[in-house]
Amino acid sequence: MGKILSGGQILMESLINEGVDTIFGYPGGAIMPTYDFLYDYRDRINHVLVRHEQGASHAAEGYARVSGKTGVCLVTSGPGVTNTVTGVADAMIDSTPIVVIAGQVGASLLGSDAFQEVDVVDMMQPVCKWAYQIRDAKDVAWAVSRAFYIASSGRPGPVVLDFAKNAQVEKAEYEPMKVNFIRSYIPVPETDEESIVNAARLINQAERPLVLVGQGVELGYATAELRAFIEKAGMPAGCTLLGLSALPSDHPLNVGMLGMHGSLGSNKMTQKCDLLIAVGMRFDDRITGKLSTYATQAKKIHFDIDPSEINKNVPVDVSVLGDCKTTLPAVTALLEKKEHKEWREAFRPYDEEENRVVIEPQIHPKEGPLRMGEVIRKVSELTQNKAVMVTDVGQNQMMSARYFKFTQCRSVVTSGGMGTMGYGLPAAIGATFGAPERTVCVFLGDGGLQMTIQELGTIMEQGAPVKIILLNNNYLGNVRQWQQLFFRRRYSFTPMLNPDYEKIAEAYNIPCATVIERKDLEAEIEKMVNTPGPYLLQCAIMEEDNVFPMCFPGHDVDDMVLKLED
């Protein structure tokens, strides 16, 4: 016979049973009973009080991305939970495991338009892996265990628990529970042996293979298996935005980022390879450019854990379903050792051109205002390329992806599929809790910082050691770039009047400095890195700087523009 506990206590016991030690949250009426129980669990569960529930959801995402564990949010009903919708949707499209627990009105009031009642399950269902309403204390342990199992298994994602107030206070018997099977839910599909043989055969026959590395490789803890795979067959590999740290940046087979702002070589060669091998990626339109012309010359193999991704955007010749931790080595075992020297050499002229026209002017400009690239590269270097790179969305994100370097996996925390401005600051807070031993740097634009700027309060209260690098160009830069390129430079509501960020940092007791001149950059970054705790470094960036190379939307992926036409 288990202990008799209230639903809220059962929630705490169940969270501890799942290995949860940190949660991000914000209290309110319908979740108050649970917060009252939480008060007695303060020594076992570290609750981080955010300043807005959207911040809780992104912090949980940041925590999950760097730790591999499931991030947890606790919020109230009504506006508390609607404020997390953006984070839940963000976690869904980026396959990030989080569990959001939201208060709900008591079961007897459901459907009566009670104060702060909203239909959470119906609202969340389209943007999460599972949403469930707990109306009875006896269901809490089961629902929590099932939530963690669904969030973290197979292709990870968000789960929402809608926790009615009566179920928080009513009592039930508690027995620890572990759900690890759900009828009709197949988190890891069975691998067809034939697909392994067929994939190996195509790779052995290929003369110009190109591997596309996605986040699935990190989610599947298969970075070593990926390296063995590409090294044995001498295959160049490009990474998606979320897959950037799955392969060290300086690995000789790494040919850079794929897609719209990716490297010239990887995009050009996508249209020249004879075999495209996608691993744990989903052929997003930012990667493929125009679908109808995308790598039509090549045979294709797709390794994925989610059958619904196969043939969704790009039809493939061989699909290898399963966990890439096991499928990659199975294929590797059948591969012939190859070097593909000539094919790898063929990337070189593109690399040289990109280096000359795009990269050098960004990282070693001779004159003019600061460029984003030089700031990002310097931060990367002065943290020994070992820091966690968090970004917001916009030019700052694409520039970070291009100029930050990675030596360790689980180092990229960015909003890929949703492109959620305001993600960066709270996600960085979560990352400091998920990887307390690592340096966490977040690159933000002035627009994105202001979307969740209130989380500076969380940073202050927690002393969270977030190194905030504000790339201030006084514009909503990414939109301004598109206006410049596609809307005849009509800057419709993209110039932005900024507040005095030094004063803001001071008010939050966060050390701050502003860099305007290039000669001060290195010393100021060093100071930021060497100052314990949080820091805000504002960099005055060239206002009309642009991210290049760029594949214009709807164009062939190898149709890349390297600079503005004169």
Ligand SMILES: Cc1ncc(C[n+]2csc(CCOP(=O)(O)OP(=O)(O)O)c2C)c(N)n1
């Ligand atoms: C929540 C949200 N609103 C609007 C957008 C559209 N958007 C994408 S990038 C961008 C501009 C970002 O400006 P800023 O944060 O200053 O960064 P920069 O591009 O200058 O680096 C906007 C408005 C978005 N991605 N997310």
